[in-house]
Amino acid sequence: MPVREREDMPPVTLYLLHALGASSGSFDRVAAHLDARVRVEGIDLPGFGALADAPDSSLETTVDHVVAHLARHARGRWMLGGHSMGGKITALVAARILRGDAPLSGLSGLVLMAPSPPRPEPMDEERRARMLSWAADGSLSEQDAETFIDQNTAEPLSPDAHREALADLQRTSPSAWRAWLETGSRVDASAEVGMLDLPVLVLAGTDDDDLGAAAQPGLLASVYPRARFVALDDTGHVIPLERASEAADAIARFVDDEVLLGPVVPDDWAALIAGDRVDARVRGVLNRRAVPDDRGYAPEVLDVAQLTLLREIADLVVPQDGPAIDLAARVDAQLARGEGDGWRNADLPPDPEAYRAGLDTLAAVWPTDPAERGEVLRAAIDGTTDATGPLDATRLKAWLEDARNDLVRQWLAHPASMARVGYDGFATGGSPLRGYVEVRLGRREDWEPAGVGGTVATGDAA
Amino acid sequence: MNIERMQTFDTAETVDVVVVGTGAGGAPLTAELARRGLSVVALEAGRHFALDDLTPDETDAVEINWMSERLSGGDDPTAFGPNNSGRGVGGSMLHWGAFTPRPDRRDLALRTETGEGRDWPVDPDELLSYVERVEGDIGVSGPTPYPWDPSRTYAYGPARRNAPANLVARGCDALGVRWADAPAAVLTRARLQDHHGERGACVNCGECHQGCRTDAKASTANTYLPAAVAAGAEIRAEAMVHGIELDARGRVAAVVYRQDGVDVRQRCRSLVLAGGGVETPRLLLHTGLANDNGQVGRNFLAHGATQVWGRFDEPVRGHRGYPSSLISEDMMRPADADFAGGYLVQSLGVMPLTFSTTLVRGGGLWGRELMQRLEQARFMAGIGINAECLPSDDNRLTLADETDEFGIPRARVTFTAGENEKALDRHATAFMLRVMEAAGARETMVLARTAHTIGTCRMSADPSDGVVDADGRSHEIPNLWICDNSVFPSAIAANPALTIMALSLRTADRFLAAAA
Numbered sequence: 009m010p011v012r013e014r015e016d017m018p019p020v021t022l023y024l025l026h027a028l029g030a031s032s033g034s035f036d037r038v039a040a041h042l043d044a045r046v047r048v049e050g051i052d053l054p055g056f057g058a059l060a061d062a063p064d065s066s067l068e069t070t071v072d073h074v075v076a077h078l079a080r081h082a083r084g085r086w087m088l089g090g091h092s093m094g095g096k097i098t099a100l101v102a103a104r105i106l107r108g109d110a111p112l113s114g115l116s117g118l119v120l121m122a123p124s125p126p127r128p129e130p131m132d133e134e135r136r137a138r139m140l141s142w143a144a145d146g147s148l149s150e151q152d153a154e155t156f157i158d159q160n161t162a163e164p165l166s167p168d169a170h171r172e173a174l175a176d177l178q179r180t181s182p183s184a185w186r187a188w189l190e191t192g193s194r195v196d197a198s199a200e201v202g203m204l205d206l207p208v209l210v211l212a213g214t215d216d217d218d219l220g221a222a223a224q225p226g227l228l229a230s231v232y233p234r235a236r237f238v239a240l241d242d243t244g245h246v247i248p249l250e251r252a253s254e255a256a257d258a259i260a261r262f263v264d265d266e267v268l269l270g271p272v273v274p275d276d277w278a279a280l281i282a283g284d285r286v287d288a289r290v291r292g293v294l295n296r297r298a299v300p301d302d303r304g305y306a307p308e309v310l311d312v313a314q315l316t317l318l319r320e321i322a323d324l325v326v327p328q329d330g331p332a333i334d335l336a337a338r339v340d341a342q343l344a345r346g347e348g349d350g351w352r353n354a355d356l357p358p359d360p361e362a363y364r365a366g367l368d369t370l371a372a373v374w375p376t377d378p379a380e381r382g383e384v385l386r387a388a389i390d391g392t393t394d395a396t397g398p399l400d401a402t403r404l405k406a407w408l409e410d411a412r413n414d415l416v417r418q419w420l421a422h423p424a425s426m427a428r429v430g431y432d433g434f435a436t437g438g439s440p441l442r443g444y445v446e447v448r449l450g451r452r453e454d455w456e457p458a459g460v461g462g463t464v465a466t467g468d469a470a
Numbered sequence: 471m472n473i474e475r476m477q478t479f480d481t482a483e484t485v486d487v488v489v490v491g492t493g494a495g496g497a498p499l500t501a502e503l504a505r506r507g508l509s510v511v512a513l514e515a516g517r518h519f520a521l522d523d524l525t526p527d528e529t530d531a532v533e534i535n536w537m538s539e540r541l542s543g544g545d546d547p548t549a550f551g552p553n554n555s556g557r558g559v560g561g562s563m564l565h566w567g568a569f570t571p572r573p574d575r576r577d578l579a580l581r582t583e584t585g586e587g588r589d590w591p592v593d594p595d596e597l598l599s600y601v602e603r604v605e606g607d608i609g610v611s612g613p614t615p616y617p618w619d620p621s622r623t624y625a626y627g628p629a630r631r632n633a634p635a636n637l638v639a640r641g642c643d644a645l646g647v648r649w650a651d652a653p654a655a656v657l658t659r660a661r662l663q664d665h666h667g668e669r670g671a672c673v674n675c676g677e678c679h680q681g682c683r684t685d686a687k688a689s690t691a692n693t694y695l696p697a698a699v700a701a702g703a704e705i706r707a708e709a710m711v712h713g714i715e716l717d718a719r720g721r722v723a724a725v726v727y728r729q730d731g732v733d734v735r736q737r738c739r740s741l742v743l744a745g746g747g748v749e750t751p752r753l754l755l756h757t758g759l760a761n762d763n764g765q766v767g768r769n770f771l772a773h774g775a776t777q778v779w780g781r782f783d784e785p786v787r788g789h790r791g792y793p794s795s796l797i798s799e800d801m802m803r804p805a806d807a808d809f810a811g812g813y814l815v816q817s818l819g820v821m822p823l824t825f826s827t828t829l830v831r832g833g834g835l836w837g838r839e840l841m842q843r844l845e846q847a848r849f850m851a852g853i854g855i856n857a858e859c860l861p862s863d864d865n866r867l868t869l870a871d872e873t874d875e876f877g878i879p880r881a882r883v884t885f886t887a888g889e890n891e892k893a894l895d896r897h898a899t900a901f902m903l904r905v906m907e908a909a910g911a912r913e914t915m916v917l918a919r920t921a922h923t924i925g926t927c928r929m930s931a932d933p934s935d936g937v938v939d940a941d942g943r944s945h946e947i948p949n950l951w952i953c954d955n956s957v958f959p960s961a962i963a964a965n966p967a968l969t970i971m972a973l974s975l976r977t978a979d980r981f982l983a984a985a986a
Contacts, residue, residue: 449786
């Protein structure tokens with residue numbers, strides 16, 4: 009298993025994108041509360057915070073800026089998230105990562121606070137016009153900034169938080185303010201974002217309006233099928249300042265429950281996946297496979313008892329040291345997509361039916377004591393089971409050959425498994441295409457992770 | 471392939487020839503008939519694949535394979551899907567391994583030699599002249615001189631020998647077995663392909679079976695099909711043929727295919743089936759044609775393709791480089807053989823998921839042992855065979871009760887290795903174990919496998935003994951021809967694609983001669 013750089017480092021970093029008129033500092037309180045559990049790093053967006061002088065605050069430039077920042081800094085297992093406006097940027101960046109269109113890997117979850125959705129943000133046009141008027145002649149005045157804070161909070165902020173929010177609003181570039189209100193918030197990015205199937209935490213206040221707790225499921229459920237919605241009582245729109253402690257607790261629970269699952273791709277392999285030897289399509293599929301499994305996965309082909317049994321079989325067929333991939337769930341999803349290997353044993357029914365019948369047959373003889381399961385499975389694989397059920401011993405054996413094959417292929421398709429077995433052939437892309445220059449015994453090339461084994465030939469010997 | 475400027479035919483028009491399938495069987499003939507002035511429409515069940523559509527990812531790469539389920543029975547069920555079945559413009563040549571041994575004259579006369587199997591009703595010299603023409607058309611790399619055929623030359627130098635090839639060579643040397651760099655339809659320097667453009671040189675990515683992304687590997691999609699289109703043929707992709715209509719005289723008048731969910735009828739003067747050893751007989755059985763003698767689907771043949779893997783001290787990482795870069799033909803007729811025919815030997819590198827499937831299905835592995843082997847895989851080199859297979863009454867393709875997404879009954883293939891196959895396999899396994907041990911393997915592992923879909927519509931001089939005559943024309947329907955590996959009277963040890971293409975050019979000439 010990969011070892012963290014330092015044992016006292018949190019296992020995961022959360023990069024956060026701020027709201028309109030805010031800055032990376034708006035997440036300092038959440039960061040302090042999460043402390044050793046999750047490392048939080050805010051990113052200033054062009055036109056805001058330390059980057060208030062940046063000339064271009066368009067959605068495209070902002071997404072590029074975040075991608076470039078993450079490419080420089082994001083290592084190991086990490087999450088992305090955003091508050092309000094930052095939520096829409098988060099969706100666009102995450103979509104690029106899961107499509108493979110960004111030089112990034114390792115994204116394991118999203119944290120959204122009162123996020124603006126990929127679709128045009130619901131916003132009262134009078135309110136939009138009034139807010140635009142605040143920046144018509146330059147930076148926001150203190151009075152307008154006060155009005156903004158008042159309208160977006162349920163209860164007064166602490167004096168420090170209030171002061172910081174005020175300062176961030178007043179240093180915001182007027183053109184960045186206008187770019188979001190006039191364009192960014194109105195862009196319909198739902199097609200570009202599509203559906204993002206990864207762990208997602210959505211925090212929303214009950215006293216927020218258009219982006220509040222009541223509205224969020226309707227705005228996001230089709231975008232994030234795994235979204236966990238958490239409502240924060242007596243909370244307005246400015247969650248990181250209003251409810252830093254509660255937000256931090258929710259994030260910590262979410263990380264433990266849904267993000268810190270499964271194997272981590274070692275850093276040198278993650279860098280290879282992110283790099284230009286890997287084509288976007290391959291990077292995308294590897295990034296999607298590396299997303300943590302859904303602990304609450306609801307099976308589509310099997311029932312819950314069958315899925316549980318398949319998980320127990322998977323533990324025996326493909327024993328995984330350390331954090332495990334939920335191979336049984338991945339096989340169920342594969343069956344639901346109708347994907348097989350182009351043939352089946354003529355004595356077996358179609359795959360979904362064969363799985364149900366095989367599992368029901370085994371269930372009748374399956375021991376509750378895990379120590380006894382290996383022998384029962386061995387007899388079934390050898391065709392000598394005494395189980396009687398929907399499949400006889402011969403068919404049970406034939407089905408288990410298919411099941412063993414499906415399970416091991418799901419394991420090996422995960423980039424952490426590829427790293428483990430030393431397979432880096434996915435990195436033969438780019439333009440022009442690069443294959444291998446070195447194909448000899450005991451040799452590797454300098455771009456290959458050292459873990460593949462062998463030595464790098466240099467000089468005349470190369 | 472210049473699809474934008476491709477000539478198209480109206481479906482109301484009666485074209486000279488409809489060809490079903492665009493792989494090794496259909497494409498050379500399509501190009502040749504179009505070049506000779508016939509109006510030809512080639513129908514392909516799959517879609518077009520541009521180079522950018524191909525991916526090295528094994529899971530995703532199955533889009534170039536025929537993944538609609540087939541049923542496999544018998545004592546030794548043979549695997550379909552990525553193992554041997556393609557779908558797409560280019561057919562199985564999108565995923566083939568590009569290993570291009572020539573057919574052995576002795577294999578073409580197996581019955582004369584041994585009393586077993588069948589002779590090919592084809593003049594070996596004639597067939598080999600077509601083989602040489604194909605090699606020129608598609609570009610084949612290999613060693614000159616070739617140890618088992620000094621008269622042979624290859625236009626391109628051999629593919630780079632990878633680690634498994636060097637290890638197998640070491641074992642062969644120790645045993646006094648001759649070996650050579652393998653003939654492969656993989657360019658080792660760039661080539662300007664007529665009507666297609668530049669095909670790059672091999673970059674040793676090792677992903678031939680996932681579809682070549684540099685065009686170094688020949689497929690019909692970068693050779694015969696662009697030539698066919700340039701000569702005026704039309705290729706209709708995503709067109710699944712499910713019906714054949716006869717006229718009052720019992721001759722083929724039209725085919726019916728489904729495209730975008732709509733049934734389309736294309737009238738034709740002649741029909742050539744080139745869907746391969748599974749789809750061609752399936753279509754004939756489904757339509758009930760050309761089968762009065764009950765021969766359609768019979769004599770299914772699969773090459774014995776057992777592998778032996780050796781574990782070495784240093785990383786082998788055989789997924790790098792052209793996978794089968796060494797060949798030996800020394801076992802084509804071993805002196806101590808207790809079987810008819812022989813087998814070709816090749817070195818093996820492999821992709822990880824393919825290897826895991828062989829470990830599970832061929833080695834019966836699971837649990838700790840499976841995981842240990844996967845972890846050791848990078849230290850393993852393989853040696854494999856392609857072995858003769860004799861026809862048997864019990865090995866055949868029939869229709870299942872279950873239907874596919876087009877409402878066509880699924881193919882059910884029954885295959886059980888006979889005594890000859892078992893004797894061959896015993897001999898080959900012992901030989902391969904000796905080679906790998908002599909190469910210095912710490913330990914060895916035998917993994918059983920079969921490959922290729924051959925037979926089912928065999929060519930015969932005697933009309934009661936097969937489906938087509940020596941020209942490839944149906945014994946029963948005079949304007950129906952078959953041109954793919956289903957017509958092979960015997961399996962022959964050579965990997966089939968090169969021979970299929972040669973047969974395709976020959977069938978085109980026979981077709982033209984018959985029409986003249």
